[in-house]
Amino acid sequence: MPTRNPGTDFRLDWFEGVTVNTPAAERRAASLPGRRSLKKEWQAAWLLNAVRCIDLTTLAGDDTPDRVARLCAKARQPVDAGDLALMGVEQLTTGAVCVYPTMVAAAKRALEGTGVPVASVATGFPAGLMPLDLRLAEIRYALDQGADEIDIVISRAHALRGEWAALYDEICAMREACGPALMKAILATGELKTLTNVARASHVAMQAGADFIKTSTGKEPVNATLPMSLVMLRAIRDYRDRTGFAVGFKPAGGLKTAKDALNWQVLMAEELGRDWLRPDLFRIGASSLLGDIERQISHFVTGRYASAHRLAAG
Structure with a gap:
């Protein structure tokens, strides 16, 4: 487990001169899928690694405790036990389960004794357009319910207006409210x-x-897109080089296929190295992605694709 990022004083000089050559970033990102050829047992191993890095997520308006409990059952056993046994893997869980604050208690009950953490979105997710004191109160509510990790959202307006000091102060307040809970900044x-x-x-x-x-x-x-992710990973690398602290990365939204899971892992390995291919530094926010990964793993083990009803999300 890497040492948690303690943050630094606000240092505008570290990034005010940063500009991104968008066509170059897009070319680099487009080249990544072809940089490693992952076939057969190698592909299966990378897909199993993706599973252990998934934040299995439900953030729907009609979420219920029963739906969350079903999702947690899938997090506890994300891949068919028989398929895992044939691959020599004894146990595999997802990296976490991610829910709304009001569903945290249900998730904690369903995951008791598993070691799978519960992540909660907070701070007025998804828009973040609430007064700061209410956003901080939502963090504290999620923690009171038992959340182990908090996924906060930033005020986009600060970034769009270049109000970087104001954005820094806001995120610092959120980090303080999170206390010992891991904080992911969306x-x-x-x-x-x-x-x-x-x-x-x-x-x-x-x-x-x-x-x-x-x-x-x-x-x-x-x-999530590969060019955006590339830019974020290079910022992580720069921050590590300046401070010595490793910050994790989580792509979310739009990753739906096993090929996506492979592409983002190749990106991590190429830009940050294999140390970042662990759930303490890499998470994938997803729901439907797991179904396609399990389908590909089943094909590797049995030589045929499983029926969709065998691979239900929960």
Whole structure:
């Protein structure tokens, strides 16, 4: 487990000169899927690793305790036990379960004794357009319910207006409210307009003490993309080089296929190294993604694709 990011004083000079060459970032991202050929047992191993890094998520308006309990059952046993046994794997869980604050207690009950953490979105998710005191109160409510991790959302307006000190102060307050709970800062990259803004917001969130930076809420018109993720990973690398602290990364929204899971892991390995291919530094926010991964693993083990009803989400 890496040492938690303590944050730094606000350092505008670390990022004010950062500008991103968008066509170059897009070319680099487009080249990544072809950089590693993952076949057969190697592909299956990378897919199993993706499973242990998934924050299995339900953030729907009609969530109920029963739905959350079913999702937690899937988090406890995300891949068919028989398939795992044939691959020589004794136990596998997802990295966490992610829910709304009012569903945290139900998730904690369903996951008791498993070691699977419960993550809660907070701070007026997904828009974040609430007074700061109410956003901090929501963090405290989620923690009182038992949340182990908090996924906060930033005020996009601060980033769009270049109010970096104000954004830093806001995230610092959220980090303080989170206490010992892991804090993931959602940048809502699809609403930040430019990759340069994405890079600068990433630096601010890390300076303010974010343990992870996360692409999206999953509710924006554009969610996680490889170019946005590339920019965020290079900000993480720069922050590590300056401070010695490793910050995690979480893409969320739009990752739906096993191929997506492989592509983002290749990106992590190419940009940050294999140390970042662990759930303490890499999470994938997803729901339907797990079904396709399990389908591909079943095909590897049996030589045929399983029927959809065998791979229900919960």
